[in-house]
Every structure is written in structure tokens, then in C-alpha cells.
Amino acid sequence: MLDLWYSEYHTDDVKFSIKTTRHLYSEQTPFQKIDFFESETYGTFFTIDGLVMVTQRDEFAYHDMICHVPMAVNPDIKRVLIIGGGDGGTAREVCRYKGVTHIDLVDIDERVVRLCQKYLPQTACALDRDERISMHFMDGFKFVKEAPDGAYDLILVDSTDPIGPGEGLFTMEFYENCYRALSDCGILINQHESPFYDNYNHEMLRAHAKIKRTFPIAKVYQFHMPxxxxxxxxxxxxxxxxxxxxxxxxxxxEALGLKTKYYNTDLHCAAFALPTYVKEKLDNVR
Amino acid sequence: MLDLWYSEYHTDDVKFSIKTTRHLYSEQTPFQKIDFFESETYGTFFTIDGLVMVTQRDEFAYHDMICHVPMAVNPDIKRVLIIGGGDGGTAREVCRYKGVTHIDLVDIDERVVRLCQKYLPQTACALDRDERISMHFMDGFKFVKEAPDGAYDLILVDSTDPIGPGEGLFTMEFYENCYRALSDCGILINQHESPFYDNYNHEMLRAHAKIKRTFPIAKVYQFHMPxxxxxxxxxxxxxxxxxxxxxxxxxxxEALGLKTKYYNTDLHCAAFALPTYVKEKLDNVR
Incomplete structure (x- = not known):
């Protein structure tokens, strides 16, 4: 019996491991190393530079919460920009809204999209099926810089961690360009890391400080991602x-009648209530 | 350099590991195997039969949420029964309420208490300091069976999982005796397992079904425990x-002015809003 474990170090001395039944594919692209695995509990999952990005079993939580929260605040959103998100899960959820007329998906690495289309159709399904999606394989930082003023009602930053190709997406200049590229009712959602471990915590606070300086409204909400x-x-x-x-x-x-596995309207408000230790960290940010 | 990892299997093919700097102590009691470890990220932690019970680093979440939620619903609670909880963390939080006049702590295994007093004073601190606490080293199931009618305003079931010595605490007869032993305003809080992995999920639903049959009000709330x-x-x-x-x-x-690291009054209500997949599982229970 093959005994092959994928492990991710959450800190130097804490790790999370999934037993894999097959190492499906591995590729070093010009930007990052991409690996696909199969497992019993988490189904197919893929990693970038050794960190879990998406698993079949728990991706619903992430994709529900990045998309439905802003869409329920402004159901009239028409033009959406997704930065990163090459796996397609975020686009899949956005595509469920009939009022959305156009989605620009900008991922620096075309290989993420192509490989997810092959190995993870569960998340990538909308990408070649929905004509409202335009894909752009380029740096998200550059794309937003060149975007016309007020071009989008919603920007979703579905990025990797702020190291490597994702780094520019955590800068002041990036957030200022997002502000400019958003319409008057514009909303920016960004992957905000985790408040628990110090290594992730640090990046979270840096990002929050910059967003708070750029946008009049800057809140944080939580969800659970095993x-x-x-x-x-x-x-x-x-x-x-x-x-x-x-x-x-x-x-x-609620009148839209969308079926969701994680998001619901009670949880919408509840997600903004944070544990005291998280609130205090965020409140102290300047 | 010592490279010694503690691992817990969350399913057959998913595990969580903490690098330990020292294996402080190990003992097989008549009831269970107890081990204490030291680590960088999680500080001192102890396991029962190989499963993490308490770590210095994240115990605040568990102990805040088991105690402050019911105390904020009925701040007039006077008599409290804690079943399990030999580490003392739950008692420590209950002791912060001046209105509480008596706490019975019932743990089947005196060794848990004595070892936590030695190795985990952070949680055990109240046990030998607060005169309102009476300790009883016996089966919690039996203790509740023999308790007088209406003897308690609050019962906190701070138990291990429903295997081994904790098993009786997940039976219909136990919940019926809790109901009888509670006053008219009585509240029962019980450790309700996790909804995510199927192995834990199953126990959660069994427990919920029994409590729903016993109590007119039976809700579930969530918290985050790394x-x-x-x-x-x-x-x-x-x-x-x-x-x-x-x-x-x-x-x-809020007027009590208690400082907490996890619990707060916004989170109180928010914790009862559950992800859709959890809600649906609980709603389908009969």
C-alpha cells in the first residue's frame, strides 16, 4: 500500500498532513510550482509552492464567502474583476448571478487555469462555459493599474500569500488603483490571511493597515477553512x-433562491463578529 | 536537536502534528493514558489517549465559550455543576463570577486534576484556590443520577469524546438526569464535537437528537479551536x-467588566449562526 503523505508546515513546528492516494501531476512554471494530488478525505487538491490552495472537499467555504457576501450587499453588481483565482471557483460563484454582465479574470499563470480545467473541473467548470468571462494571463498589479476609472463594481482579490508572484497585490499602490478602478458603489474583497499564527498574522495586519488608509469603509469577516x-x-x-x-x-x-453550502443570510452578519483577540489586533492597526 | 513530533489523526488519512521540545510526563491511569508535552507554538499541552485536550495557546477559546455564553444568558446563576473538566479551565472561568456560590466539579480521574495542577497551572489555578469548588472523583453519569432535583442552575459537560470513560455522558438517561437536576432557569452546555469530519459528525448528531428530545430549547453554537x-x-x-x-x-x-480573549457580546449572538451545511445536518436530526 502506498503510504505517501503531503504535509504543510503552518509554523516551523506545526504541520497538517493529508495522505494522498496519487500524485497526479507536478509542474514548475515560470512563476511557481504546481502539484495536484488525490486523497480520500479531501478529494483532489492542488498546492502552489507546497501550500494548499484548493481541495474538492472544503473549497465551498472559501468561494461562498468571497463572493456571496459582497453580492448580497449590492445585488446590482454588473462588472466584476477577479485577481488570481485561476482555479475558477470564485468565477463559478459569481457566474450564478444573472445580473453580472462581465467578469475579467486576471491570473499571472495560465498553467493554473489549464491544469484546474483538467484536474479540478469542480472549480474550473465556469471558465470555458460562461461567455461573460474574459481571461487575462498577466500581473494583476499591472492590470489594475491600467484599468479605466470606475470600470468595476466589485474587485475580488483571490490571491496566494504575499510572497512570490502575489506580493504586489499587498501594496498601497495596488489598493489605491483598486479604489480608482471601482465605481461609486464599488466593493473590494481581499484574501486577508489568518489571525492565529504569528507568521500569517503579521501579513494580515499590514494589509489591513493599507486598506484602512485607502477606503472609507474597511471591515474584516471570518470563516472556517479546515x-x-x-x-x-x-x-x-x-x-x-x-x-x-x-x-x-x-x-x-434570499429572493434569488441560490443554494449554498456555507453562506447564508444569518451567517452574513455573524461573520463580521470577530473573537476579541482578533478585534483587538485589527483595532490597533494604523 | 531532538526531532520529536506529536501527531493526532483527525481521520485515517488526515493528521495534525506539533513538534515537541519535551515529553514532560506519561501515565496510564485506571481510566486513560495521560501525556504532557512542551512545544514552542502551543506551549504546554496534554493529551488523553493520544488526543489533544488542552494547549496553553488556544485553551482560552474553549473555556471562554463554554462558560460565558450561558453566564451572559443568566447572570444570576448560583450553583454550577461541571462534568469532566479536570484541567480546571472551565472552573477558572466560572469562578470569575462573584454571584456563583457553589461549583461541583466531577471528574472520573483524579490524576487529570493532580497532573494539571502540576504541569498546567494556567488552567488548574482556581482548583485549590477557590473555596466555592468541591471536587468529586467519580463517574459524572452516576453523580448526576444521584443529584437532588433542581440542584443546579447550570451544568457544563466538559467531557472527552464519546468513547471510553466519557461514553455515558452522551446517553439519553444522562440528559434526562441533567434536566431533572436543573432548576427552572437551568441551562445545560455540552461539548458537541465537530460537524466537519464524518467520524465526529456522527457523534454530534446523535448527541443533538437526544438533547432535542429532552429539552424544550436546544440550540448549537460554534467556535474556532485550532x-x-x-x-x-x-x-x-x-x-x-x-x-x-x-x-x-x-x-x-458588559457591566461586569470581565476581560476575555475570545468571547464578546457581538460574538455571543453570532456564534449561533451556523454554516448552511451544519444547519442542515442539525435540522434533519429527529
Missing amino acids: TYPSGLWLFGFASKKLDPIADFKRERW | TYPSGLWLFGFASKKLDPIADFKRERW
């Missing part, structure tokens, strides 16, 4: 004028 | 008449 370090993960909700709770359109969202 | 399987953990809130949200005494609790 395969990410500590299991507690955050998204940032930043906007020009819409508040995630005060402007939440509960009835309108 | 060292427990999947990181998402649940407590059950059952009571004779108090609803955890409708009867929540926000201002009275």
Missing part, C-alpha cells in the same frame, strides 16, 4: 460607501 | 426556558 493554517481565515471587505451590515440586502438575496 | 479536528467545534445550549439570544443580557454582562 485546510488553511489554524482553520480560521479572514476576508477584508472594503468599499467607497456601502456598509456590509447596514446596506445588506437580506430579502433581495 | 488544535481540534478541522478547527471548527460546537457546543450545545439546552435549557428549560431561557433562549440564548432572546434572553441574552448584553448590558448586564
Whole structure:
């Protein structure tokens, strides 16, 4: 019996391991190392530079929470920009909204998209099926810099961690360009790392400080992601004028009749209530 | 350099590991195997039969959420029964309420208490310091069976998983005796396992079904616990008449001025909003 374990170090002395039944594929692209594995409990999953990105078993939590929270605050969102998200899961959820007219998906690495189309159709399914999606294989930082003013109602930063190719997506200049590229009702959601382990925590606070300086409204919400370090993960909700709770359109969202496995309208508000230690860290950021 | 890893299998093919700097102590008692370890990230932690019970680094989440949620629903609670909880963390939090007049702590294994007093004073500190605590080293199932009617305002079931000595604490007869031993405003909080992995999930649903049959009010709330399987953990809130949200005494609790690291009054309500997949599992229980 093959005894092959994938392990991710969450800190130098804490690791999380999944027994794999098959190492499906491995490729070093110009940007990163991509690996696909099969496992019993988590199904197919892929890693970038050794870190879990998406597993079949728990991706619903991440993709529900990055997409449905902003869409329920402004169900009139039409033009969406996704930075990163080459696995297609975020685009898949956005495509469920009929009012969305156009989605630009910008991933620096075309290989992520092509490999997910081959090995992870569960997340990549919308990418070659929905004509509203335009794919751009380039640096997200550069794409936003060149985007026209007010071009988008929603920007979703579905990035890797702020090391390697994702680094520019955590800079002040990037957030300022996002602000400029957003319409008056614009919302920016960004992958906000985890508050628990110090190594992740540090990046989270740096990102939050910059967003707070750029956007009048800058909140943080939590969700539970078993395969990410500590299991507690955050998204940032930043906007020009819409508040995630005060402007939440509960009835309108419920009337859409979308079936979701993680998100629901009670959880929408609840996700913004954070444990005291997380709140205190965020409040102390300047 | 010593390279010694503690690993816990969360499923047959998923494991969580902590590098230990020292194996402090190991003992097989008549009931279970108890081990204490030291580590960088999680500090001192102990395991029972190989499963993590308490770590210095994340115990605050568990002990805040088992105690402050019911205390904020009924700040007049006077008599408290803790079943299990030999590490003392739950008792420590209950002792912070001046209105509490008596605490019975019932753990089947005196060695858990004595060893935590030696190796984990952070959780065990209240046990030999607070005169309101009476310790009873016996089966919690038997203790509740023999308890007088209406003897307690709050019962906290801070048990191990429903295998081995903790098994009786997940039976119908146990919950019925808890109901009988509670006063009219009585609340029962029980360790409710995790909804994510199927092996834990099954026990969670069995326990919930029994509590729902016994108590008019039976809700479930979630919190985040990095060292427990999947990181998402649940407590059950059952009571004779108090609803955890409708009867929540926000201002009275805030007026107490207790400093907490996890619990806060916004999170109190938010914790009862569960992800859709968890809600559906619980709703389908009969």
C-alpha cells in the first residue's frame, strides 16, 4: 500500500498532513510550482509552492464567502474583476448571478487555469462555459493599474500569500488603483490571511493597515477553512460607501433562491463578529 | 536537536502534528493514558489517549465559550455543576463570577486534576484556590443520577469524546438526569464535537437528537479551536426556558467588566449562526 503523505508546515513546528492516494501531476512554471494530488478525505487538491490552495472537499467555504457576501450587499453588481483565482471557483460563484454582465479574470499563470480545467473541473467548470468571462494571463498589479476609472463594481482579490508572484497585490499602490478602478458603489474583497499564527498574522495586519488608509469603509469577516493554517481565515471587505451590515440586502438575496453550502443570510452578519483577540489586533492597526 | 513530533489523526488519512521540545510526563491511569508535552507554538499541552485536550495557546477559546455564553444568558446563576473538566479551565472561568456560590466539579480521574495542577497551572489555578469548588472523583453519569432535583442552575459537560470513560455522558438517561437536576432557569452546555469530519459528525448528531428530545430549547453554537479536528467545534445550549439570544443580557454582562480573549457580546449572538451545511445536518436530526 502506498503510504505517501503531503504535509504543510503552518509554523516551523506545526504541520497538517493529508495522505494522498496519487500524485497526479507536478509542474514548475515560470512563476511557481504546481502539484495536484488525490486523497480520500479531501478529494483532489492542488498546492502552489507546497501550500494548499484548493481541495474538492472544503473549497465551498472559501468561494461562498468571497463572493456571496459582497453580492448580497449590492445585488446590482454588473462588472466584476477577479485577481488570481485561476482555479475558477470564485468565477463559478459569481457566474450564478444573472445580473453580472462581465467578469475579467486576471491570473499571472495560465498553467493554473489549464491544469484546474483538467484536474479540478469542480472549480474550473465556469471558465470555458460562461461567455461573460474574459481571461487575462498577466500581473494583476499591472492590470489594475491600467484599468479605466470606475470600470468595476466589485474587485475580488483571490490571491496566494504575499510572497512570490502575489506580493504586489499587498501594496498601497495596488489598493489605491483598486479604489480608482471601482465605481461609486464599488466593493473590494481581499484574501486577508489568518489571525492565529504569528507568521500569517503579521501579513494580515499590514494589509489591513493599507486598506484602512485607502477606503472609507474597511471591515474584516471570518470563516472556517479546515485546510488553511489554524482553520480560521479572514476576508477584508472594503468599499467607497456601502456598509456590509447596514446596506445588506437580506430579502433581495434570499429572493434569488441560490443554494449554498456555507453562506447564508444569518451567517452574513455573524461573520463580521470577530473573537476579541482578533478585534483587538485589527483595532490597533494604523 | 531532538526531532520529536506529536501527531493526532483527525481521520485515517488526515493528521495534525506539533513538534515537541519535551515529553514532560506519561501515565496510564485506571481510566486513560495521560501525556504532557512542551512545544514552542502551543506551549504546554496534554493529551488523553493520544488526543489533544488542552494547549496553553488556544485553551482560552474553549473555556471562554463554554462558560460565558450561558453566564451572559443568566447572570444570576448560583450553583454550577461541571462534568469532566479536570484541567480546571472551565472552573477558572466560572469562578470569575462573584454571584456563583457553589461549583461541583466531577471528574472520573483524579490524576487529570493532580497532573494539571502540576504541569498546567494556567488552567488548574482556581482548583485549590477557590473555596466555592468541591471536587468529586467519580463517574459524572452516576453523580448526576444521584443529584437532588433542581440542584443546579447550570451544568457544563466538559467531557472527552464519546468513547471510553466519557461514553455515558452522551446517553439519553444522562440528559434526562441533567434536566431533572436543573432548576427552572437551568441551562445545560455540552461539548458537541465537530460537524466537519464524518467520524465526529456522527457523534454530534446523535448527541443533538437526544438533547432535542429532552429539552424544550436546544440550540448549537460554534467556535474556532485550532488544535481540534478541522478547527471548527460546537457546543450545545439546552435549557428549560431561557433562549440564548432572546434572553441574552448584553448590558448586564458588559457591566461586569470581565476581560476575555475570545468571547464578546457581538460574538455571543453570532456564534449561533451556523454554516448552511451544519444547519442542515442539525435540522434533519429527529
